Amino acid sequence: MIGNQIVSYSVRDQDAVFRALADVSRRELLDRLFAKNGQNLGELCEGLAMTRPAVAKHLKILEAANLVVVQWRGREKLHFINSVPINEITDRWIRKFEPPYLAAISDLKSQLEGDSHD
Amino acid sequence: MIGNQIVSYSVRDQDAVFRALADVSRRELLDRLFAKNGQNLGELCEGLAMTRPAVAKHLKILEAANLVVVQWRGREKLHFINSVPINEITDRWIRKFEPPYLAAISDLKSQLEGDSHD
DNA sequence: TTTATATGAAACCTTTTAGCTTCATGTCAA
DNA sequence: TTGACATGAAGCTAAAAGGTTTCATATAAA
Numbered sequence: 001m002i003g004n005q006i007v008s009y010s011v012r013d014q015d016a017v018f019r020a021l022a023d024v025s026r027r028e029l030l031d032r033l034f035a036k037n038g039q040n041l042g043e044l045c046e047g048l049a050m051t052r053p054a055v056a057k058h059l060k061i062l063e064a065a066n067l068v069v070v071q072w073r074g075r076e077k078l079h080f081i082n083s084v085p086i087n088e089i090t091d092r093w094i095r096k097f098e099p100p101y102l103a104a105i106s107d108l109k110s111q112l113e114g115d116s117h118d
Numbered sequence: 119m120i121g122n123q124i125v126s127y128s129v130r131d132q133d134a135v136f137r138a139l140a141d142v143s144r145r146e147l148l149d150r151l152f153a154k155n156g157q158n159l160g161e162l163c164e165g166l167a168m169t170r171p172a173v174a175k176h177l178k179i180l181e182a183a184n185l186v187v188v189q190w191r192g193r194e195k196l197h198f199i200n201s202v203p204i205n206e207i208t209d210r211w212i213r214k215f216e217p218p219y220l221a222a223i224s225d226l227k228s229q230l231e232g233d234s235h236d
Numbered sequence: 237t238t239t240a241t242a243t244g245a246a247a248c249c250t251t252t253t254a255g256c257t258t259c260a261t262g263t264c265a266a
Numbered sequence: 267t268t269g270a271c272a273t274g275a276a277g278c279t280a281a282a283a284g285g286t287t288t289c290a291t292a293t294a295a296a
Contacts, residue, residue, distance in 0.1 A: 018139055021136050022139070051256065053255085053257085053273095054254070054256075056274075056275095075263040076272065076273085090212055093204050094208055143284085159243065160241090170242095171244085174243075192242090193242045193292065194242065
């Protein structure tokens with residue numbers, strides 16, 4: 001753990017990440033958090049063609065996949081992006097499907113990040 | 119187009135890719151094709167706890183997402199990985215969620231590839 | 237030409253998913 | 267302490283997804 005964020009995921013957990021990313025509404029929520037991190041549920045609902053409980057469910061799934069971490073402030077639940085699972089998956093598929101010189105770049109990237117892989 | 123492979127995808131098409139990758143059986147099929155490219159349906163079915171029509175359905179979804187391209191040889195349908203959609207998505211999320219020096223690496227990567235982005 | 241092989245397609249079933257409505261709980265502020 | 271606000275939870279419905287069985291079609295080989 002580094003602060004609140006888990007830094008290494010099992011292959012099993014990666015399934016939750018893939019499935020969480022499969023829904024366009026959830027990707028849109030991540031986009032919104034990228035534009036403005038730390039929003040509460042109410043803010044995240046604004047302008048969406050969905051009810052609040054629906055958004056809450058999506059956020060719960062993102063939380064379960066560790067793509068979003070939360071912090072309570074009084075009665076407000078603030079949502080923050082966690083980029084670690086994304087990077088894990090990105091690494092996996094880069095390594096698998098890119099030509100050698102790109103894999104080398106990926107290795108460099110990992111060294112810069114100080115990751116310990118699998 | 120470069121040969122048979124489409125090199126640029128719309129945001130709409132990316133949804134098909136995300137959804138295709140959400141299923142563990144389909145990711146396993148991609149893994150198998152990575153280990154040995156150009157397999158036919160029969161080969162891809164071997165040792166899987168699934169019937170042939172099920173595997174065929176999965177491959178159809180991978181095809182629709184352009185993650186797999188096919189080539190007929192007589193009565194055999196050969197399946198090949200297409201890495202382009204993966205790279206598109208990888209790029210998107212790298213750019214969004216990684217710190218600046220990693221985005222810079224991603225830019226370098228793109229230049230090496232000669233991609234024209236969005 | 238007949239038989240075996242490789243795949244496609246249709247119909248059906250079950251489970252999961254995405255959404256809703258309604259109600260309950262906890263926290264802040266007057 | 268009362269009322270407004272922010273969220274959680276339960277129960278329901280409709281649609282999508284993943285799988286099966288059965289049958290049809292096209293190609294290769296005997």
